[in-house]
Every structure is written in C-alpha cells, then in structure tokens.
Amino acid sequence: MDFAWEYDVVVAGGGVAGVAAALQAARAGLRTALVEKMVLCGGLATAGLINIYLQLCDGHGHQVIYGIAEEMMRLSLRYGPGEIPAAWRGDGLARDGVRYRTAFMPAALALALDEALEDAGVTLWLDTLVCLPIREGIRVAGVMVENKSGRGTLRASCVVDATGDADVAYRAGAPCVDEGNWLSLWALQAAAGHAPDTQQPLGRIPGVGMVLLGADSNGKRMPPDMEKLHGTDAEQVTRYVLESRRLLRAYYREQYASGAFDRETLYPLTLPTMAQFRTTRRIVGRETVRDGAANLHQPTSIGLAPDWRRGEDVWEIPYGALLPQSVAGLLVAGRCISSERDVWEVTRVIPPAALTGQVAGLAAALAIQRGTTPDQLAAEDVQRALAAEGLPCHLRDVLAA
Ligand SMILES: Cc1cc2nc3c(=O)[nH]c(=O)nc-3n(C[C@H](O)[C@H](O)[C@H](O)COP(=O)(O)OP(=O)(O)OC[C@H]3O[C@@H](n4cnc5c(N)ncnc54)[C@H](O)[C@@H]3O)c2cc1C
Known part of the structure; x- marks a missing residue:
C-alpha cells in the first residue's frame, strides 16, 4: 500500500447525502474523511446538473424536512440565482399549496459545499476512488482507495456508503436490487x-x-x-x-x-460530468420504506420524505432502511437506501438524500460514542439524538408544530 490513514468516520461518495453525513459527523467532533471520485462535491446535484431542489414540505403548508437538507438548499443560493418562495421566508404568507423548493445553479452549490465542508473540518479526498471495503469478519473497518498517490487504506470505526449505487455495501456482500434506467x-x-x-x-x-x-x-x-x-x-x-x-x-x-x-x-x-442515472442499485436493508405505507406511523422512523409527484403523501423512513443486511459498521445514505420501487422515487431525490445523510452521520457518531456499531443502536436512541437536534422523526411531530 502507498498510504494508510485512520479516521473515526469515512464517508464514501460526496453527493448531497455524503456531504450531509460528513458535515454532521465532523460537527460532532469526529475525525471525518469524505472520499469523492470526482473533483467536486454534490454528485448529481452539481456534476450531474440536476438543478431543482425539490420540496422540504408536504404541500399543505407543513415543513417536513429540516436540518442539513434545509441548510443545503440555502447554500445552493449563496453564490448564484434562485429564490426561496416568499411564503417560506418567514413573512407570514399562507404556505398551503406553496412548495418549499427552489431552482439553483449547480456550480454555485459546489462552491458553497466546499466552504461548508472546510468550516466543519472535514478531510476531503478528491479524485479518489473507493475500490473495496476493508472487512474484518462481517464488519466493514474502512475502505481501500486509489488515486494519483497510488493505492491506500482509509480505516474507520464507522463507514457511510453514500456512493449513490451502494458500491460499498454491495462489495461487502449485502443484498441489493439493481434496476435499469430510461435514457x-x-x-x-x-x-x-x-x-x-x-x-x-x-x-x-x-x-x-x-x-x-x-x-x-x-x-x-x-x-x-x-x-x-x-x-x-x-x-x-x-x-x-x-x-x-x-x-x-x-x-x-x-x-x-x-x-x-x-x-x-x-x-x-x-454537459453533465456524471452519468445521469436515476435508477441503479440500492440495498435491501434491515427495514424498507414500503410503497403502501404513505402517511402511516413507523415506530423506528428517523425522518420524513414528502412525495414530490403528488403532494399529499409523506413517508416515515425506518432507521433499518439505512442498515444493510449481513454487514456491520456500515450505514447507507442517499438514493441507495432500502425503498420499494414506487416510494424509491420519493426517497431518491435531493432533500431526502441529504436527510438520510445527516441521519447516517448522527448514527455513526452515536455508535462511536457508545463503542458499538450503528446496527446495534436502538432506533429510539437515534430518534432521541435527532430530537435533540430539532429534527422530526414522525409525521405527528410536524403536524402538531
Ligand atoms: C435525470 C435526473 C433528474 C433528476 N431530477 C431531480 C430533481 O428535479 N430534483 C431532485 O431533488 N432530484 C432529482 N434527481 C435525483 C437527485 O439528483 C439524486 O437522486 C440525488 O442528488 C442523489 O444524491 P446522492 O448523494 O444520494 O447520490 P449522488 O448524487 O449520486 O452522489 C454520489 C457521489 O458518490 C460518488 N461516488 C460514487 N462511487 C464512488 C466511488 N466508488 N468512490 C468515490 N466516490 C464515488 C459520485 O461521484 C457522487 O459524487 C434527478 C436525478 C436524475 C438522474
């Protein structure tokens, strides 16, 4: 090996999910590395030129996604055009029917993400490909990477797979589904x-x-x-x-x-410098976001995903949707979490991807603090930590607000 480094948390993939995971872990004081194969962060939302930051609300005037996903929407407007709708800027206008979303300039988001990651103290490994997980039994103990310096290892107490395609989970042997994509x-x-x-x-x-x-x-x-x-x-x-x-x-x-x-x-x-696949590979996790579970209470929910297509349905995302089966020490975030086919259209877009990234960073920090792995955490403990950060886990939390 040409180099070897150790961290508390290694995040594979610097799309919106990976950035959110890294920001959350680094802000909790953990030594955090974010590994990205391209030379800019943001993934599909920057290199992929996807410039619609879909809604953080349910279409009836209730904000359902908070935290880094909302911060990132504002970051997308720091160095470029676009507007938060007036009703969501705190001026008292009626929000019912007005979606909390915006268009943005992808390059502007990439610039602002650099700044946020630097402020949080994240160690960035750009132009670095995550090749394989490092396995110790069923535990993922880091990743093997390749870049201009050669081949190396980045070991960590906890790894987050935010590659968009569940590359780390798949190569660690976790069950996945893989589907084709329209052009x-x-x-x-x-x-x-x-x-x-x-x-x-x-x-x-x-x-x-x-x-x-x-x-x-x-x-x-x-x-x-x-x-x-x-x-x-x-x-x-x-x-x-x-x-x-x-x-x-x-x-x-x-x-x-x-x-x-x-x-x-x-x-x-x-032109996009990243292949614009909506549908690729995702894990079949310890729990799954179910097609028929819109607006239903999920006891292990760690956050909410509003339907951008119809505007009335909201799904609760169970913690186990971020946990691959038969692997320990690994969380999955973003568009490759465990979702059934129809609701996957909802969980894959930018705001839920950033949300699950933040939750993965938080669960990694909690597991490290307790000397365990994320799959051993009780969902209630993750929910308590989220509540302490002001992040709602259940629909009833936002409807009551
Ligand atoms: C055509 C199209 C239209 C869309 N329209 C919208 C829309 O209007 N609004 C919306 O909100 N969403 C939209 N989406 C979906 C949304 O853009 C993505 O699903 C979301 O941005 C996913 O974020 P992510 O961080 O999970 O994954 P990605 O953005 O895919 O990020 C993954 C990152 O990991 C990196 N990576 C992958 N493998 C490795 C590796 N082995 N080593 C190192 N790095 C690696 C990649 O380079 C990338 O930066 C659209 C998607 C497509 C394709």
Whole structure:
C-alpha cells in the first residue's frame, strides 16, 4: 500500500447525502474523511446538473424536512440565482399549496459545499476512488482507495456508503436490487431569447437555461429503440452517456434546421460530468420504506420524505432502511437506501438524500460514542439524538408544530 490513514468516520461518495453525513459527523467532533471520485462535491446535484431542489414540505403548508437538507438548499443560493418562495421566508404568507423548493445553479452549490465542508473540518479526498471495503469478519473497518498517490487504506470505526449505487455495501456482500434506467439528458445551455424545450429556466438569468431531453422518471418520451441501461455495468454506463449526448446533438441539429436558432444563438454551455442515472442499485436493508405505507406511523422512523409527484403523501423512513443486511459498521445514505420501487422515487431525490445523510452521520457518531456499531443502536436512541437536534422523526411531530 502507498498510504494508510485512520479516521473515526469515512464517508464514501460526496453527493448531497455524503456531504450531509460528513458535515454532521465532523460537527460532532469526529475525525471525518469524505472520499469523492470526482473533483467536486454534490454528485448529481452539481456534476450531474440536476438543478431543482425539490420540496422540504408536504404541500399543505407543513415543513417536513429540516436540518442539513434545509441548510443545503440555502447554500445552493449563496453564490448564484434562485429564490426561496416568499411564503417560506418567514413573512407570514399562507404556505398551503406553496412548495418549499427552489431552482439553483449547480456550480454555485459546489462552491458553497466546499466552504461548508472546510468550516466543519472535514478531510476531503478528491479524485479518489473507493475500490473495496476493508472487512474484518462481517464488519466493514474502512475502505481501500486509489488515486494519483497510488493505492491506500482509509480505516474507520464507522463507514457511510453514500456512493449513490451502494458500491460499498454491495462489495461487502449485502443484498441489493439493481434496476435499469430510461435514457435522458439534462444539460445547461445558452439561448438567445426563449429556447424551445428550455423547461427549467433559471428564471432571472437571461439567455441561460436547462435543456431536458429523453425520458422523464416514468419513462415517458423514452427514445424509440432504446432499451433501459444499468448504471452498475461499465459498458452500459459508457453507452448511456454517449447515447444521451447523441440526443443533444440531434436536438441542436433540429433547432438549427428549423431556422429559429443557429450556433451563435443556441448552444451547450455545460454537459453533465456524471452519468445521469436515476435508477441503479440500492440495498435491501434491515427495514424498507414500503410503497403502501404513505402517511402511516413507523415506530423506528428517523425522518420524513414528502412525495414530490403528488403532494399529499409523506413517508416515515425506518432507521433499518439505512442498515444493510449481513454487514456491520456500515450505514447507507442517499438514493441507495432500502425503498420499494414506487416510494424509491420519493426517497431518491435531493432533500431526502441529504436527510438520510445527516441521519447516517448522527448514527455513526452515536455508535462511536457508545463503542458499538450503528446496527446495534436502538432506533429510539437515534430518534432521541435527532430530537435533540430539532429534527422530526414522525409525521405527528410536524403536524402538531
Ligand atoms: C435525470 C435526473 C433528474 C433528476 N431530477 C431531480 C430533481 O428535479 N430534483 C431532485 O431533488 N432530484 C432529482 N434527481 C435525483 C437527485 O439528483 C439524486 O437522486 C440525488 O442528488 C442523489 O444524491 P446522492 O448523494 O444520494 O447520490 P449522488 O448524487 O449520486 O452522489 C454520489 C457521489 O458518490 C460518488 N461516488 C460514487 N462511487 C464512488 C466511488 N466508488 N468512490 C468515490 N466516490 C464515488 C459520485 O461521484 C457522487 O459524487 C434527478 C436525478 C436524475 C438522474
């Protein structure tokens, strides 16, 4: 090995979930490393150009997600355009029906995340690939990594898998499900006036907007003759990225041929530097967020996920959805927690991903403090620690507020 380091907590993957986990653990005073294979944090929300910070509320005026997920929404606006809706800025306007969400500029979020991580004292390992878990029996005791310095080990009392694809849990032998993904592409473009298909304009910035092509999350507008591809298969990842860029070239050719635009008035500004898979691999955890459990009380719940599609349902997320089976010392956070197919559409988006990241960081700290592993903690103890941070675990907590 070329290098070896020891930490209290190692977080694999620096998307919104990994950043939230690392912030929470470092702020609790733990020596925390965050390992990211790219050179910026934020994952799909920055490198992936996903620029809609979906709602922190239930659609009936109740905020249901608090903590670092809310802090991160505000961070997304620190160095760029976008607005928190007036009703959610504390000016007394009616909130019922007004969603607490915003659009933001991905690069602005990446800048602000650097700052928050530095302020919290997180050790960042950028351009560093997590290759394998270090196993001691069933316990994950760290990760093996590879970067420009060579191969090394980062050992830790607790590891958080926030890779988006449950890479660490899967390679440690935990059961997972793996599904294919419809083809789509989100990119940032320059457009003189109003470009067609610029469906998510960043509002007040003249001439800049998002272009969304291909399938939506239900597979609608999936290009004909294109099969679903897997984000955990290297050949299919390459094909996915190349096919999505083919869509974008076809779009520009069509726009130029129509005569409405030319290459001076409509062109790509930034392409995603991360494959935009919505659906990949997630764990089958010790507990699972169930499709039919909307608005139902879950005794072991550690937080809430509002349905961004319909606006009336909220799920309680059981603590065991962050715990892989048959592995110890490992928590999973973000879009790869254990959820059934339909509700996974709800738990995978930015606010619940950041929330489960924060919970993973908190549970790691609690386990270390008690000299145990996260899977040995009682959910009530995690809930008590969350309550002490002002984070609601149950729907009744927010409806009563
Ligand atoms: C097309 C599309 C549209 C979407 N639209 C929205 C939307 O409008 N609003 C919304 O809220 N959500 C949306 N989402 C979902 C949302 O963006 C993501 O699910 C969420 O950001 C996931 O965060 P995460 O931290 O769990 O994972 P990711 O963002 O995937 O982060 C994982 C991180 O881990 C790193 N990583 C992975 N493997 C390794 C490794 N082996 N070693 C080191 N680092 C590693 C990756 O580089 C990445 O930075 C959309 C997603 C897609 C694909």
